[in-house]
Amino acid sequence: MKILNIEAIPILVPLKQGLTTKTAHGEHIDSPYVIVRIHTDEGLVGLGEATLAPRWSGETSASCVAAIEQIFNPLLIGKDPTRINQIRPLMDKALVHNPFTKAAIEMGLWDITGKTVGKSLCELLGGAIHTEIPIKMVVGAFPVEKAVALAEKFLGWGVLSLKVKVGLDPYEDIERVSAIHAIADRNITIGVDANGGWKPTIARDMLNRLAKFDLLFAEQPIAPTSIESLAELRENSNIPIMADESVFTLSDAWNICTNNAADILSIYPGKHGGISNTLEIANVAYAAGLNCHIGSNLELGIGTAAMLQVAATSNCVDSKSFPADLIGPLYHEADLLRTPLKLGPEVAKIPEGPGLGIELDEEQLEQFRVN
Ligand SMILES: [Mg+2]
Known part of the structure; x- marks a missing residue:
């Protein structure tokens, strides 16, 4: 199996009214995150989420999309997505820090790996x-x-x-x-x-x-x-x-x-x-x-x-x-x-399906997508 393309989709999801939160880092009112879809030549798609907060890791929605489009996608196209232990050091060598961006890709790789054998990640x-x-x-x-x-x-x-x-x-x-x-x-x-x-x-x-x-x-x-x-x-x-x-x-x-x-x-x-x-x-x-x-x-x-x-x-x-x-x-x-x-x-x-055990809601994705 080979990776065909890694898609990085910026989204903005508001917190519920009355449930916005506040910490010593500041207020959290909405979430400018990135959804990752890793497409493969066998039709399997792996899902990932970059839960970005610039005050936490220095990453933003735009920096995550740029890192994926300019660095990780060219680096990983053609690679076997189930070779996670080979891919992790490649990502670390190509870009320091940026943990939330790397995590989004890595969870997508695990999602694909689970789906190939019909087992959940914890299995x-x-x-x-x-x-x-x-x-x-x-x-x-x-x-x-x-x-x-x-x-x-x-x-x-x-x-x-x-x-x-x-x-x-x-x-x-x-x-x-x-x-x-x-x-x-x-x-x-x-x-x-x-x-x-x-x-x-x-x-x-x-x-x-x-x-x-x-x-x-x-x-x-x-x-x-x-x-x-x-x-x-x-x-x-x-x-x-x-x-x-x-x-x-x-x-x-x-x-x-x-x-x-x-x-x-x-x-x-x-x-x-x-x-x-x-x-x-x-x-x-x-x-x-x-x-x-x-x-x-x-x-x-x-x-x-x-x-x-x-x-x-x-x-x-x-x-x-x-x-x-x-x-x-x-x-x-x-x-x-x-x-x-x-x-x-x-x-x-714990969700029971293969991989991460979840499915993306395409309608919600369109609703909260940032163009
Ligand atoms: Mg804490």
Whole structure:
């Protein structure tokens, strides 16, 4: 089998009204992503999604389309799409960084590989160990009243775990967490994510003050610039520290582990440049005795399906202890899938079809396509 063409289709999907979100990186109102279709000479088509956020990885919708059209498409035409281990280093040599763009292509290759043998991706990876993955919903860093209303809405729906965004104004951060903690029953787990918004001295104080709320984790309390500062915070905090923005590459994971800079790594295919890279990072964490958690960049259906396959198959991802962010489609007006994924309120279910287990909805694609 040979790759005939890699199509990069820019899209813009708004978040649902009332579900736009806010973090220390800024507000997320709509999603300028790219859908990838890898066409083969045998008629099989592989699907991928580049979940782009310039404030995260430096990639934009336009840069992703340009990288695919000018670099990856000419590089990969004629290659066997099932030779994923040969193609990964080719992409890394041709263009540094750009993980979300590479991940979109790599998930498309896995999708084709699964479809050639009629097996789901997690079957190819050794089989599912979970069919359902516990999830949590995210409450943005909004003023207390709005944040509480959102938390109430999620809890009323039956959600068992919440992540509260912090990292902006320390006073408001405490108020927000305190108010949500007060309305949540004891069986509800709550974590916080500062998205690197606190300076180290503020973070130390905040983790002390937040300790009384029995938090499940504190995600990326400080910017990813200093691994020593993160290790120091972890050393002095009773709340488990989760690294997110600090872990993009395999070397990042190694450095976090060897410096005892976190208790949990937040991982997902987009951030790490693909499914294979994500599993490698999970193995490094496993070797170091750390937990892994499935994080998110608010994916649509295809990106979420790739995350679900990883969550289903990896022994290193502990979604029971740290519920996954398998929630992107719930926040968007459309997921671009013919059959929506089964997400929430308590768990996400693994799709069963071959490859990623999903089909693209062509009508939705046309509706949200950017020309
Ligand atoms: Mg995060």
